[in-house]
Amino acid sequence: MATPFTFEIVTPDKMLFVSEEVTYVGFRTLLGGMGIKANHLPVIATLDVAPLKIQLADGSEEVFAVCGGFLEMQNNKCTVLATIAEPGAEIDAARAAAAKERAEARLASKNEDLDVERAKYALRRASMRLRISEALGKK
Amino acid sequence: MATPREINRHMKSVGNIGKITKAMKMVAAARLRRAQEKAAASRPYAIKIKEVLSNVVSDPSVLAGLDAKKHPLLQKREVKKVGYLVLCSDKGLAGAYSSNALKMAVAEISECEDEVVVITCGRKARDFFTRRGFNVIQSHIGFSDRPTYENAVEVAQDAIKTFANEGFDKLNIVYTIFKTALSQIPTSETILPVEPPAKEEGKVSASFMFEPGEDEALKVLAPKYLETVVYAALVQSAASELGSRMTAMSSATDNAAKLVSSLQLSYNKARQAGITRELNEIVGGVEALKQAQN
Numbered sequence: 001m002a003t004p005f006t007f008e009i010v011t012p013d014k015m016l017f018v019s020e021e022v023t024y025v026g027f028r029t030l031l032g033g034m035g036i037k038a039n040h041l042p043v044i045a046t047l048d049v050a051p052l053k054i055q056l057a058d059g060s061e062e063v064f065a066v067c068g069g070f071l072e073m074q075n076n077k078c079t080v081l082a083t084i085a086e087p088g089a090e091i092d093a094a095r096a097a098a099a100k101e102r103a104e105a106r107l108a109s110k111n112e113d114l115d116v117e118r119a120k121y122a123l124r125r126a127s128m129r130l131r132i133s134e135a136l137g138k139k
Numbered sequence: 140m141a142t143p144r145e146i147n148r149h150m151k152s153v154g155n156i157g158k159i160t161k162a163m164k165m166v167a168a169a170r171l172r173r174a175q176e177k178a179a180a181s182r183p184y185a186i187k188i189k190e191v192l193s194n195v196v197s198d199p200s201v202l203a204g205l206d207a208k209k210h211p212l213l214q215k216r217e218v219k220k221v222g223y224l225v226l227c228s229d230k231g232l233a234g235a236y237s238s239n240a241l242k243m244a245v246a247e248i249s250e251c252e253d254e255v256v257v258i259t260c261g262r263k264a265r266d267f268f269t270r271r272g273f274n275v276i277q278s279h280i281g282f283s284d285r286p287t288y289e290n291a292v293e294v295a296q297d298a299i300k301t302f303a304n305e306g307f308d309k310l311n312i313v314y315t316i317f318k319t320a321l322s323q324i325p326t327s328e329t330i331l332p333v334e335p336p337a338k339e340e341g342k343v344s345a346s347f348m349f350e351p352g353e354d355e356a357l358k359v360l361a362p363k364y365l366e367t368v369v370y371a372a373l374v375q376s377a378a379s380e381l382g383s384r385m386t387a388m389s390s391a392t393d394n395a396a397k398l399v400s401s402l403q404l405s406y407n408k409a410r411q412a413g414i415t416r417e418l419n420e421i422v423g424g425v426e427a428l429k430q431a432q433n
Contacts, residue, residue, distance in 0.1 A: 012184045012288040012370060013177070031351040044191060045350040046359050070360070072191055074347075081187055083288060083363070 003038035004057045005076040009064060011085050017064070024055040025078055027071060036073055045071040049124045051088070051132050052080065063088035065132055067125050084125070093133040100126035143413060146406040150399055157395030163232065164388035170284065171320065171381040178317070178374045181288075185367045192364050194347055195356055211303050212333045212361040220254045222276075222307030223247065224298065224330070224369075226314040226376040227264035229283040234387030236315065236323065236380050237263040243325035244313040248273075256307055260294065260373070276306060284377050291370035298369075299362055302331050314372040315379035320386055323379035330368050333361050 007022035008015060026035045028050035036043070052064045069082030103123035107116070141149075225244045227237050241264065248255050258277045259265040265278040277297050282290045298310055310331035316324045349356055 010184045010187055012181050012291075012367065014180045015183060029350045030355055034350060041348050042346065043348040043350055044194060044353075044356055046356050068359070069363075070188075070191055070356070072187075072194070072347075079187055081184060081191065081363075083292070083366070 002055075002057075005038040005078060007054060007078045007080075009052075009066075009080045009082065009085055011082055016085055017062075017087070019054075019056065021057040022054050022078070023057055024053075025071075026053040027066070027080075029071075036071075036078060038076055040073050042074045043072070045073075047071055047080070047082070049121070049128055051128060052085075063132055063136065065091060065125075065129050067128075088132045088136050091129045091133045091136075093130060096126045096129035096133065100130060141405075141409065143406055143409045146402055146409055150402040150406060153395050153398050153402065157392050157399065160388045160391040160395060164385055164392060167381050167385040167388060171378060171385055174285075174374065174378040174381050175317075178371075178378055181367075181370060181374055185371055188360070188364055188367050192360050195349075195353055195360060210357055210361060212299065212331065212365065213357070215332050216308050218253055218308045220256060220305075220307040220309075221251050222256050222258060222298070222301070222310040222331075224258045224294070224310060224312045225260065225264045225268070226312070226372060227259065227261035227267075227283065228380045229262040229280055231263065232387065233380050233384040236383035237261070237267075239323070240264070240313060240315050240325045240376075241267050243327060247311065247313065247327050258294075258298065258301075258310075260376075276301065282373075284380050286370070286373035286377050288366075288370055291366050291373055294373075295362065295366040295369045298331065299365065307331075312369070312372055314376045317375050317378035317382055320382040323383055330365060333365060 002023035004021045004023050006020045007017075007025060008019075009017040024035060024037050026033070027045070028034070028048045029045045030048050034045060047066055047069045049067045052066045054062050054064075056062070065084075065086050065088060066080065066082045067084040069080060069085070072079045072081070099122060103119050103126055106119045107123065223244060225240065227240050231237070244257075244264075248257075256274045256276045257268050258279075259268055259275055260279045261283040262280050265275065265280060268275050279290070279294055279297075301307060302310060309329060311327055312330050313325065313327045316326050318324060
């Protein structure tokens with residue numbers, strides 16, 4: 001059985017998630033996918049807008065929507081710092097779909113004042129949320 | 140001397156004002172509690188991000204090896220223009236809160252020898268600086284007593300853009316630290332260029348592996364750090380504003396009650412004086428009638 005370690009997700013508003021029974025964390029950095037188990041080397045990873053998956057000691061899994069941020073692993077303590085993050089179960093699929101449409105419309109509008117970066121970022125956030133909620137819905 | 144009727148009217152209006160200020164006090168107290176909870180909830184994130192930043196820059200060679208152009212936020216340049224970010228309230232009736240923050244800002248600005256530009260948060264600050272002819276380059280309003288993290292991001296991103304376009308070479312923030320409901324302290328700090336927090340002494344950190352690299356990490360971290368600093372300042376200022384409003388409204392309620400009781404006294408006196416006068420008149424009239432009959 002895998003060794004458990006401490007894992008927490010911190011957002012500016014609250015501690016989103018704390019558990020000492022996490023055995024695996026899977027996430028995506030700006031370079032690509034990565035996974036962490038107990039006794040990993042100290043690492044600071046810059047996260048991409050992507051789902052973050054954790055496995056708990058009792059075998060269950062949880063998914064979080066993380067919109068960029070950092071992950072720090074040190075002395076078997078893993079901390080995720082994210083400005084926007086939410087548990088997969090709390091995702092509002094309808095809202096995400098609406099946001100996706102809005103972002104796509106903005107990108108297609110070819111408006112000169114358009115903040116392309118921002119619209120793209122919004123689009124990525126929305127489609128990530130949709131992917132997660134679809135995946136959860138299938139189960 | 141005012142007639143009893145006038146005094147009565149005055150008393151009623153003062154009593155009504157007292158009721159309003161009492162309601163405002165209770166609203167401020169309830170929201171102050173929420174603001175304090177919010178301040179407490181935001182602390183772990185702020186502490187952690189500071190820690191990560193100091194971990195990234197703890198190795199002096201990391202800082203030295205950085206390409207200055209890639210990290211404009213950390214870049215110290217010759218200071219020609221200084222920006223002041225002043226946090227103030229949107230609404231009045233908060234005692235001396237706004238004027239204390241503004242006084243602090245004006246004192247700082249008058250000492251500054253370089254060209255000054257001002258960014259304001261809160262309607263009071265905007266009105267104050269525009270009226271006095273300062274160069275206000277950005278103003279944010281509408282969230283002084285309930286800031287969200289998104290508001291901080293907005294303020295920080297605008298500031299970063301202006302800094303990158305050389306709108307100013309240094310940015311100071313003037314905000315109010317919340318101590319207690321009775322004491323709030325206006326403070327000023329430099330927030331741009333970002334000064335990486337010093338490593339706590341005696342704390343030996345492991346050497347970190349960076350994924351992707353420290354360069355990318357720092358690129359994302361520096362603005363994030365600025366956002367949290369701004370957010371902390373916004374939250375502190377909001378708590379100060381509410382605390383100050385609560386105290387101001389509480390003393391206004393007390394004053395109204397005092398005024399009502401002194402008005403009650405003069406009302407009673409005036410009423411009694413009226414009765415005595417009427418009695419005198421009646422007695423005098425009776426006496427006069429008696430004499431006329433004799």
